[in-house]
Amino acid sequence: MIQPPIESAVREWIEHDPDPATVAELQACSDDEIAERFAHPLTFGTAGLRGPLRAGPNGMNLAVVLRTTWAVAQVLKERGHAGSRVVVGGDARHGSEEFALATAEVLAAEGFMVTLMFAAVPTPVIAFGARHLGASAGIQITASHNPPSDNGYKVYFDAGMQIVPPTDRDIEAMIGKAPYADEIARAPVQTSGVDLIQRYVDRASHVRRTHGSARLAFTPLHGVGGEYALDAFARAGFLDVHVVEKQFAPDPDFPTVAFPNPEEPGATDALLKCAAEVDAEVAIALDPDADRCAVGIPTPDGWRMLTGDETGWLLGDYILSQFDPGEVSEHTVVASTVVSSRMLASIAAEHGARHVETPTGFKWLSRADADLPECTLVYAYEEAIGYCVDPSAVRDKDGISAAVLFCDMVVALREHGRTVLDALDELARRHGVHVTAAVSRPVCSADEAAEVMTRMRSKPPTKLCGIDVTMTDLAAVQPYNRRTDAVILEGADDDTAVRVAVRPSGTEPKVKSYIEVRLCADGQLDRTRVEALRLRDEVAEVARKF
Known part of the structure; x- marks a missing residue:
């Protein structure tokens, strides 16, 4: 049975949700599902709001977008940016076009000058646009490389930089004061941004230092980066580009990959197959909103993806x-x-x-x-x-x-x-053989993750690979804006250095350990790499038990 406070909140939400589809969705939910959706709202994380497309305050939906945009507008006004320009766009995910338009219309009604992209765009276009136009803010509707069921709301202030505390907390506090979603004013907005997109593509093409072409294999992984990247490649002089055709057109369901992230196993299999078939010199994969780039290269043993x-x-x-x-x-x-x-x-x-x-x-x-x-x-x-x-x-x-x-x-x-x-x-x-790895320890809840971090801080390992290590608690470092919930274990002897950064995931029920081993190069790089990998794997086994 739904508790009375939640029951009241649900009733009010349904009465004022402007989207009939999400109203019907909530009305069909079980009591347990309702309780979960209203337990807490979406909050700003590492890259803005991000969550599943579903009704209620704990999902991405029209009501959440309207109230969040109203809150952003109030924070901008409080900081002296009333009437300023805001750049708005979205990727090709489910709901992105509707959410971007709603965002633009709320900002226009609040008196801001809005540049609303005429088509789905890569996230870097919004960061570029906010900086290039001197806008007070940029907003991109995207969930980057999350599953198809997700979407998100990314906010830039400060000349096109992602928001940091206390701005995120200020916006969240203002969301708590927002009117009901159906009472938030919206004003018509005309799409624009053609010139801005062209300027972005031209700028991206001019990062080149040399001349001459290369043969490329390329996939945008069903995201929005395809046409924009091909345009940038062409302007830069790279005309011999072979695309993975079945992954080129934007598709919010990402049908050919289990998970639309170039780092995931199998995600770049089609790309590397294409690269081998056309005898490419380099293979490029973008994530769905084109802010990340993965690179593949040929080796004597076949094609492989480079690590980040x-x-x-x-x-x-x-x-x-x-x-x-x-x-x-x-x-x-x-x-x-x-x-x-x-x-x-x-x-x-x-x-x-x-x-x-x-x-x-x-x-x-x-x-x-x-x-x-x-x-x-x-x-x-x-x-x-x-x-x-x-x-x-x-x-x-x-x-x-x-x-x-x-x-x-x-x-x-x-x-x-x-x-x-x-x-x-x-x-x-020049710098030693460095090998890295990331391992995860699954946890059942945020509380269990906190327990792992508490244990790490109170009784950290004193040796890794036989090397004495010391711990640095990044939650206690100065200055304050450098603090983060992580600890570093590191140590070294004459030839070997080992380092492990441990932190709870911000998006998944995991505690992650980022491992690096460095060995001095002795002229036999292959042999040194084998030893470094052995030590890295030894540390990884320990990290899985943290």
């Missing part, structure tokens, strides 16, 4: 190699997160640049140079295949510009008689 860290090292070294050492590089900043590889820090030091480590997520990476006057962020990445290669244009991960730059690097290497594998070997010789 491997791509991160290569792009970081390539970008920093364009800067002259000295005063320029000293004011250059690159950034990676606490769960990403340490090699970028070593690469930065070699080039005389600064490296900044941030908490997980591009909302922090995009601000990596905020506390460094006279310094400029030129590159940031996270191990989850997210790369920001042109921060002056897009202060967020951008799969399309990253793809163009990686292909450019392939050309540059080829011109010197080298391959991507050669470049990885050279990085290993």
Whole structure:
């Protein structure tokens, strides 16, 4: 039986839900389902609101979008941005077009100038547009690489950067004060943004440093990146592009993959098959909203996908190699997160640049140079295949510009008689052999995850692979805005370093451990890699029992 407070909330929600379909859905729910949907609302996480498409405050639906947009408008007004411009778009997921239009109409009724994209667009277009137009905010309807049943609501403030605390909490507090959904005013909005999209694509194509083409295999994984990426490739001079036809057109059901994330096993099988058949030099996969980029390369043993860290090292070294050492590089900043590889820090030091480590997520990476006057962020990445290669244009991960730059690097290497594998070997010789892995410990609830973290903090391991390790609690570090619910275990001897970052997942019932082992290169890279992998797997077995 539904408890009286929930029963009242459900009745009010149904009476004021403007969508007959979600009204009918709630009316058909069991008492247990109703209780779950009204237990708590969606909250802002690592990348905005994200959740299943369903009725009620704990799902993505028209009522939630209307009330959230009203709240965003009030926060913008409180901060002196009344009447300013806001850029709005959506991807090709179920509900995205309707939700983007509703978002734009609420903002227009609240007195804002709205640029509403005329078609489904990659998420980086909104980040670019907010920055390029000097908008006070950008809003993208997307759930990135989540399952087909999900959608989300991503918010940019501060010149096209993802919101951070306390802005997210301020918006959530204002949602609690929002009118009923059917009482929120909406005003007609005309779609636009054609010129903005063209400017974005042109900018993405101009991250190139070299000239010449390469043969590419490409898939947008049924997402919105296909036509935009092909346009950027063509403008950049990459005309020999072979697409995975069955995955090219946007399809919100993602019919050919079990999970629409290029990192997932099997997701890039069709891409690598295409690459082998056409004798490509590089294979590129975008996630459904095209903010992430995965890269495949040929090897003597066949095609394989690079890890997010491997791509991160290569792009970081390539970008920093364009800067002259000295005063320029000293004011250059690159950034990676606490769960990403340490090699970028070593690469930065070699080039005389600064490296900044941030908490997980591009909302922090995009601000990596905020506390460094006279310094400029030129590159940031996270191990989850997210790369920001042109921060002056897009202060967020951008799969399309990253793809163009990686292909450019392939050309540059080829011109010197080298391959991507050669470049990885050279990085290993200069900075040591680094191997990484992420393992997960399933938990039943957030409370169990908290218990695991409490145990880690009170009785952390003192040795890993026979190496003494110490713990750093990132929930207690200074400054405050660098704090995050994670602990770092790390230690080293003369030849070997081991590091494990442990944190609860923000989206799944898991505690995740991000492992890295580094061995000094001794001239026998293959042998060193085998030993590094052995040690990594040894640490992984321990981490599964944390």
